Amino acid sequence: MKLYIVRYIKLSYIPVNSLDEATTRITKESRKNPGHDFVEGIMYSLNKGVIMVGSFTPKAEPTKINPVARWYKKSFYKHVQDLSQSAPTVEYIPLRDYYHRHTYGAFWTLEILVPYANMPVMRWLFGWTATSETNWYKLIPAFFRQFSEKNVVLQDFIVPIGKAKMALEFFHKQVEIYPVWLCPSKSFNEPGFFKFDENPDTMQLDIGIYGVPKNLDDYELVKSNKIYEQKFNSLIAPVQLESPHIYADTFLSRDEFYEMFDPTLYNKVRKQLNCEDAFPDVYEKISARI
Template structure:
């Protein structure tokens, strides 16, 4: 329930001046250690990372729990599925995700690691979801709405890749018939299509369509605001299914680019601890319902409203997503104090593109981004060339 960077012990980075340094949380490069996550390679070249390994077992014991109600009730059921009200951390499962299929239906899933011996006990169901002919995972999970709660064991490696074949549910748009049994059995091994190939073969019209009539966004929001986020999405985009996954933001000794709400530990909200505030990744990936209905929909404007909502609710937009933020609002969403300090200290300005322009996509082409970045660099050099007044 966190990001990859939470497992990192040390980063090895080549700085702008060519030095190779090792940054840890308690050495002379500790500021760099805390600034690298979310910097998108704009502080130096990351060449190695030392990470903590987490012991796992051969299987995932997965429990599927159907839920019905309005969006606020579905959100609370999601929270209750993994965040015990008494705060007992021993009750927290190893894995959690939810899929909101409609404004009134969801399936919440919790998993814990299980040994091969446990999985193969008589009466237990093993489901190798990774086989090419198997139903797509999100459709398989949806059967809980008819079957009721059930438990099965999934090989751990296959569980990690449960959404790979169907690209969550985006595969349904790319190949509408690819989820049919006859395709899965005969050509399911072809899935998923290579995303880089799809992008390389897209024409301008297709790119514009995806920008204006399609949404691929993640909203990282405080856990207690998940219901508000779901209602906002339903009102502004009306996209289903929605993916939910918890994400801890740890209280660190310095204020990083992405950080928990100040004083969160005093509120004692469900899911929070003294050392971390619980957030949730709200995954919104699909074509909005208004587009299917033939109604007017402005994807760029919808994303701008989403970004405004995130800023107002101490949420964050992952930087791999298409962004409509201007630079001022980008730094309202993210905290740039440590990042910009490291940019100057380690002389990244003039060598590496700033994180805003590297993550800025939206309607700008790469050429436009580079031209804008060059203006920034020219201004920076002009300031450096100014004579020092004594």
């Protein structure tokens, strides 16, 4: 048995030029056996994006090493967007840089409040300050924070990967926010919070929607988010709103929320550990109080 130190991720960038190509490619790469260590995608429009597949490797071609998380580097999604216009490309990314590829500017949300965040001078002089820490957020004037809280969509939805096209078309019609993050994950038929369909051992796709809707006149914080959740619950079921992340609020009632989940085991453990009176449950943690 050979042991080696993993130092890099060998990352392949695969441009896609249609929604069908994007959903077909990410499904194919996610289901490969043996599979990749990492698979993700970024869509820059309904028909343009990049699918990325990565594998651990102890060595790298020196001319293809790219430490993407350096403070002076442009945001990772901007780098990927540049590659969307080229042929498939391979880079070797140092392991720590890969894990922090979306740290600078918290994916692409920093530019909502700081539009010049990706200017070369800004990155070189102040790039080291733009981490994913939320402390800097407290320094932003209240007016801008209120704008962000009322007009920015920050939601993740998990859908069966076979229904990814339907989900992406729905969000394009509702908010037309880009980029959109795509992250596949495997579901397992084991007790837990997730509700399974008739074929539980399936591949799911996390769709990350982070940004300002193209037409703000049609967006209303509570009403619009409730429509998104109800639409997914009724038409694309089974669907899981990614509730463990505290940035993703839910605007549903408690009964509506738990239609998407199976809290049986969760409630049993809370009762066994005497948590019911000590800690709020998942719904109370993420229920938006507007």
